[in-house]
Amino acid sequence: MPHREHFSILVIEDNEGDFILIEEFLLAQFEDAAIKHCKNYTTAKKVLTEHTDQFNVILLDLSLPDKHGVDLIKEVVSFGVTVPIIVLTGYIDFEFGVKSLSLGVSDYLLKEELTALSLYKSIIYNVERKKITATLEESEKRVRTFAKQLSDVVEEERSRIAREIHDEFGQQLSGLKMSLTSLKRFSEPGNDIASVIDALLLDINQSISTIRQIANELRPALLDKLGLFAAIEWLLNQFQQKSGIDTRIYIDIDQPPINKSIEINIFRIFQEVLTNIYKHANATLVNIRIENRDGVINMKIIDNGRGIKSSTLHNPMSMGLLNMKERAILIGAELNISSADNSGTTVELIFDVNQKQTLENKRVLYN
Ligand SMILES: Nc1ncnc2c1ncn2[C@@H]1O[C@H](COP(=O)(O)OP(=O)(O)OP(=O)(O)O)[C@@H](O)[C@H]1O
Ligand SMILES: [Mg+2]
Known part of the structure; x- marks a missing residue:
């Protein structure tokens, strides 16, 4: 019919x-x-x-x-x-x-x-399939937009809490430190009160540095003040101190202007990669290379650890890896993870700073 x-x-x-x-x-x-x-x-x-x-x-x-x-x-x-x-x-x-x-x-x-029938079947089937694909693509786009908004809100909130902790608590502790220092002037050097004040000052200094650390972990102040590359250098330095793993960094370009929301996503990817190396890689060396290739920034984090199994790399339940991929897609970057048994892991992020910020899908490759 x-x-x-x-x-x-x-x-x-x-x-x-x-x-x-x-x-x-x-x-x-x-x-x-x-x-x-x-x-x-x-x-x-x-x-x-x-x-x-x-x-x-x-x-x-x-x-x-x-x-x-x-x-x-x-x-x-x-x-x-x-x-x-x-x-x-x-x-x-x-x-x-x-x-x-x-x-x-x-x-x-x-x-x-x-034949008339094969042509008809193909047309009907593909028209329907295209409709379904278009609906799926639309809904995927909506989910990504929502994820992006959510991520921006989380980052804003982190940034606000970091500022409050740093400014409010930090100021209060500095005030307390000044009061104690003046109080110390009224006590006899070497007596009991002076040594209690010294102990209190030590505690306060410790609290100030803990507060700075918490604020920095929530949102590194360097990222907002000096930009992504300085924040990455700081992160790597922290990583080396904490893990004892040797690190190298090579950057062949000046920091270009990058949208803040993109910077924070790249920074979070670096954080996850370094945390993974610390937790899983058993590496002795981590190398970061940031290079300019015809206006496109190529960032590589290379470890010489045990490598990631292919099944793990493709496991949809690997939330850390999944998060990295999603962040890359959100900022329109290309993320490649290559790894082989016992020959380390390389995470490569390719990003065009001149592009408009995009929610378009970019390729995420695994080798
Ligand atoms: N650099 C690496 N070297 C070796 N194995 C790795 C490396 N990075 C990740 N892996 C492996 O990939 C798995 C998945 O990583 P993923 O970041 O998704 O999860 P996780 O670190 O175990 O947990 P989460 O990140 O959710 O706290 C890890 O459990 C680990 O086995
Ligand atoms: Mg992880």
Whole structure:
């Protein structure tokens, strides 16, 4: 029974004979089909620029007189974000047809085997699938936006608490220290009261340094004052003191201006990587390299420890690793983690400082 719903179909096909056959197949299945025919890419481009959303599906021949193959697919895909594209290929292009799926095409059909029914099935299936994918993508985007807002709020709150602790408690303790120092002037040197005051001063100094440490752990003041690179150097220094693991750092660029929310996400990734090295790697050396590669910042943290098992690397329950990936996606950076048994781990973060802050998905690779 023919399909009743209205269907608008764009057929990009230069071969007149092939088009007539395709049109016949379409009209046999779709009762109310509006078929638009373009014989070359230039005309198709014009139609797509003006009316992309008007079509339910695009049928694309792979070799047109003015464009073909990968180039053609890339161009058409860039228009049809919400419209499924079905490639029609000949036997000779079969392998390429398969490859085209990775370029964003929804399906490929062999012209030699095309029937009205197979074409119909493919169109209905891919139109539905595209709708579901679009809904999923939309909801993933919403979740990411929410995660980003949540992360910003958490960071703001941390920053506020760090400031309060540092300024309020810190000031009060410094005041107490001054009062005790003046009190000490009224006591005889070496008597009992003087030594109690000395002990109190020692305690207060200890409390001041603990408060600084807590405030810094919540939100490193250096990050806001001197920027990301200085904060990373400080973090590595702290790490070396705490772990006893040897560290090296090489930075070949000046600190570029980076959005604060991006800086804090990169800093948190570094924190997690170093904590992981401390907890799990059994390493003796950690090397950080920050390099400028044609305006793109390449950051690497390399340890010479036991390495991460591939199954652990791909385990969706590894929350620390998952968090790093999510943070990278949020700031539009690329995160690569490569590791092999007993040959250490390298975490690489590639980030374009000139890009607009983005929520777009970027690749996260594991080797
Ligand atoms: N540099 C590393 N060297 C060796 N193993 C690592 C390294 N980093 C991570 N791992 C392994 O990967 C696992 C997952 O890391 P992840 O950070 O997700 O979790 P965690 O550190 O165990 O816990 P959490 O971060 O949630 O406190 C670790 O348990 C550890 O086995
Ligand atoms: Mg961890």
